[in-house]
Amino acid sequence: MLREDVTEGAGSGVITDPARLRAVARLGLGSGADPAFDRIAGIVERLIDAPVALVTVLGADRQHLPGQVGLPAPFGEAREMGLAHSLSRHVVEAGEVLVVPDVRDDPRMRDNLSIRDLGAVAFAGVPLTDSDGLVLGTLAVMDRERRRWTESEIALLIELGEVCSSELRLRIAREIADEARRHAESAHDQLILLGELTEALAATMDIDAALNALGQLVAGRLADWCFITLAEPSGAIRHMSAAHHDPAYAEKAQQLTELARKADLKPLIVAVQRTGRPIRREITGAGLLHRHAPTLAETAASMGCSHLLVAPITAPVTKGVLGVVVLANNGTPFTDAEEHTAAEVGRRAGMAVDNSRLYGHQRHVAEVLQQSMLPDLPKVDGVDLHGRYLPAEAGAEVGGDWYDAFAQPDGSLMLAVGDVSGHDIEAAATMGQVRNLVRGDAYGRTDAPGPLLGQLDRALRGLNVPAAATAVLARLRRDGDDYLVSFANAGHPPPLLLLPDGEVEIWWESPEPLLGLLPREQRTTHRRRVPAGSTLVLYTDGLVEDPAHLIDEGIARLCTVLRGGAGRPAEDLCTSLINAAPRRNDDIALLLARLL
Structure with a gap:
């Protein structure tokens, strides 16, 4: 050292x-x-x-x-x-x-x-x-x-x-969560409740769903009913929910929630902020709710609530009060142990709120980084280009999906769509390297896509770029009234072609290995003559993969969406294709080239 x-x-x-x-x-x-x-x-x-x-x-x-x-x-x-x-x-x-x-x-x-x-x-x-x-x-x-x-x-x-x-x-x-768990080990029942609560809060980054689950867990275990309110940093009320252990009270719990949305609950939160600790009260004319929210107090009394326990929802690091968990019993006062448990419930709720906000911020940063690596599509005579990138709905990570298009000095147009394995910031950074290698190697050269992908393979290995990637690389060139399309496919889903008559071609070819894995001296170039008015569709597997079905079924689903859509605007086609994805467990990159 x-x-x-x-x-x-x-x-x-x-x-x-x-x-x-x-x-x-x-x-x-x-x-x-x-x-x-x-x-x-x-x-x-x-x-x-x-x-x-x-x-x-x-x-x-x-x-x-x-x-x-x-x-x-x-x-x-x-x-x-x-x-x-x-x-x-x-x-x-x-x-x-x-x-x-x-x-x-x-x-x-x-x-x-x-x-x-x-x-x-x-x-x-x-x-x-x-x-x-x-x-x-x-x-x-x-x-x-x-x-x-x-x-x-x-x-x-x-x-x-x-x-x-x-x-x-x-x-x-x-670590704060671990500290909370260690402190809870002395009370077996408390540990069981808080353990279930932690699992419920960790199961989702949707803070409304997490707090609704909290109320359902606590009602009947720690109190007859539970009311939760959460404030934004500005002071505006962010979340309200109510739960009762008896399903017969569900309608009244909903009424309480609606009343709370119209009431000014800031005084209730301020009352807890003064000490940062739970407050126990018997509900009377001078009780806490009667002083700060009399309409809520009347509704609470009609639900059979005689004793109240208000615990702060606290931020794990700053200890600031973010909201309150209100627990109520009918006839049974709260004990010191229940007050301690309520304080722990508020602490864990605060941890879930903080994690949700961190998740949202991290996801935003990741998406900004990913979007910064995607290109502005060129304006090319005779070709209308449209690209879409959507991150996976679950998780805060970016991925390695990308699309690209650039014009060559000889008048041809290069199109590329690929997917670097992984779903983290490293995959996104590697994707940026791979995309730039494609551009740098292909620009100004007249080689067919097969040799260009072969050179990319050699570059990835020679430069020790840690990439395992699928990709389709295509060169598009005008030839009279038609277009000539040459393409190479490295382990990627096949391109689709929407013809002017509305029919759809799937360009299946013999599979070739992913880039960056096994050395391959030659890669195959495939060629097609395409009539004007067609639309070429390149995409990543997030658009077609579903764990419950074969990828062929996902491709067939895209064909169904495309079929008959030759006259539809390209942006509408993009939206329909994205909406047809069964689940968003993976990123999606989509590139449409309409040949005018």
């Missing part, structure tokens, strides 16, 4: 802030590598072309390196270093992006030991934050020569930094 003295400034108030250090401790980082962060560092190194890429997390006196590419020994093996070698600490202290062309010219950094021991000259780093906005570390790049970082490089670093931050927040949230 590397040790050195900490230079002046390493013990700054920001670095040693107790709340920040608690969040770092919850990550449980040691001196080992973390595969997820190593992958992100590798993506940064490849996309920005920097010799060193780092994911750092700073403790009180050490800098952890869960992800790194390019650090020399012994730092790369130790996965941690003293703050005297840390350039990232300046990002943590400032709390903002730091871009330095030459650290030797920067008075804050010119004496840093990383210049001598790591060869650091240029540096750029973006902060990684927890849910409370505390800066835990950085996603950073270093160069051993003076370098002016471009705006696009910094923008990419910021986007990937958001992904890193989301991962850190999720890990902290999981």
